Amino acid sequence: MLGRSKAVGVGEALGILRSHYTPPEPGREEVSLHEALGRVLAADIISQIPLPEFPRSSMDGYAVFSADTFGASEQIPAYLKLAGEVVMGEAALHPISHGEAIAIPTGGMLPDGADAVVMLEHTQTLDAGELEIIRPVAPGENVVQPGDDIKAGEVAFTRGHMLRPQDLGALAGIGTTRVPVFKRPKLAIINTGSEIVPADRTPRPGQVRDVNSYTLAGLVRLAGAIPVLKGIFRDEYGPIREAVESAISECDAVALTGGSSVGNQDLTAKIINDLGNPGVIVHGVSVKPGKPVIIGVVGGKPVFGLPGHPVAVAVCFNLFLRPLLKEISGEIDPLEHMGISGVRVVEARMARNYSSVPGREDHLGVMLKKGDDELWAYPVLGKSGLIFTLVKAHGTTVIPADRPGIAKGEKVIVRLFD
């Protein structure tokens, strides 16, 4: 598929990619719970134990036979014999007998025979080692039963679940301190452009420092994936081709960021096509900024040719690479399936008229300001290639391809930067 094809819409581009590429089953590894935050489970986790493992009191009070309290009231209290206390972290020394009460703290293990707990507030201890009870308790009252939290043999978590802080706690609770997780996706970053020098070097006239490796690596990390920096390459066929081949064998996907000159883009497309099958599948997407984006599949892995424009790199990452990396990660996000965005959005009113190029989905950086209890979105404009426009913006808003622009005062949804 050599040569320029027509630019396609964003949705169409994703569809074409999907028809040529299906993420393989991710690799697995085992990690300790302390390293498992944000990782994706590679297998269902079945609880081997019930939780709690024993009946626990949910109150400070007295463990009793509930039947001994039936009918108790302030007028006619029930009287039970105090028969010791439950010590936290230990089983009761002996079972309870009818007519007895044993002091128990919240979380304490019920003595054998006891089936309920009377709250401290509804009791009074009397001198003779006797307990006065002024309210009845039903069987099971103020008791958490074994398995109330989770039962032995129950599925605690399913494959594809991303582990949140509370999930780590729950896994610890059932004694699962090592978990099988999918390996994190690796994205290779190949920076091309004869004008680019490493950021710590002083550029000569005509040269510029590497910007995109840093932005892209940060975006990859925030997406829970691993950036693999393959380095900076001059616009020469051989070394870039070698870097792409090595990246494909080593990583799950590849992103080349390049100068936005026609020559540079042609070189990227040629290399992807030469490595082929099918090679370039999308050449140009109707999105601003980012139109010249190239999408290819080589050796069963996606290869992206992103423009060199830093803003376009960020927009293309969010449109294509972020969802792709999430898919490769093996995560099944229940919220996403409900259409809940994985990013923060706010509603704001446009502070100015903004006219957009028709036929292209326009991703506009905006700065937010608060005024009159409302948020206002100010377009952050700048010539193509500027870096600090993205720094000044708090997020982006999308003007759909079929709209000529947004009028001042119109409401827009702003996707906040991570």
Place this chain on the structure above:
Amino acid sequence: MLGRSKAVGVGEALGILRSHYTPPEPGREEVSLHEALGRVLAADIISQIPLPEFPRSSMDGYAVFSADTFGASEQIPAYLKLAGEVVMGEAALHPISHGEAIAIPTGGMLPDGADAVVMLEHTQTLDAGELEIIRPVAPGENVVQPGDDIKAGEVAFTRGHMLRPQDLGALAGIGTTRVPVFKRPKLAIINTGSEIVPADRTPRPGQVRDVNSYTLAGLVRLAGAIPVLKGIFRDEYGPIREAVESAISECDAVALTGGSSVGNQDLTAKIINDLGNPGVIVHGVSVKPGKPVIIGVVGGKPVFGLPGHPVAVAVCFNLFLRPLLKEISGEIDPLEHMGISGVRVVEARMARNYSSVPGREDHLGVMLKKGDDELWAYPVLGKSGLIFTLVKAHGTTVIPADRPGIAKGEKVIVRLFD
């Protein structure tokens, strides 16, 4: 301030903490840009260079004296002599003379003398090394001037700014590859309760595995801070007091999580008071779950006594510790100053009637389900102390202290878990 004081509201509790504690200036360290994602700048960053450093073409085309193109049209084109080409990453070999045009790629450095670039599309090369131009260009057209992105001496970033991916790119662009950042806040986690054993140990009857260290450490990490696990302690004065003292000298804040029995809470309060000045400042907050939370200040550092209930730990973290850690971090969040929440929220309709305890701010875990194009929030209920309620929930919704509950069908804001 010994003994039990009355439970206070959440806002009041934060106010009391603020009146007894002001975060000190955070420590500083220097990190490389590759490690700087999410870190907070400890100083303003001033650009030492203009960006770009030289006039760059923003188009593929020809560098010209703009005056040579004035009046050019399809009917009466301008003709210029082709005088070579600009190579990417290099300065032009010689300056341009009147009547000349030099080919230039996007991003290329303008030759001395040239003040504009004619787009490729508006030109045609003729046999005799001549270029035909059919549109005029104004001075500066299609050129990014030195300093258009940022000027030398301009403040690129201010102290307190948290570094996002695009910020790393911008810093690389101005050659700042090491940055001064504030040290991350450290929260010590002290797990108390005679019933608690490490998660990898098999509990004896009456014992339970440590859950809260894992949940809390995960929450601390997501907040960009460092959890320091001080271990598990039986309900005994001496060792816990020593752990708190060591934690205070080592960390920025301390969280004890404990059993929810009265004895355990009293021990925590006593230790905080004995280490004192002022010691316990809040004992009980009108929030559900989490009422018995203790807030103290010892040695100028905040010390929290959180209940042992895992859901309460998470709720108290979000209410008190997350904002505190953010304040300690030195971050100045422009969005927060506009009232934009740092977490994802969605709107949903309550799927059931839910009645709340009046006088307490009720943080209810909810599971979301999609139905009829709308999200429905199902309360995830369970006895106190259950762990998996938090696992089943997608987020929480708050029923204010002055509301008796929420009716089925009413709209609620759900704060999604990170």
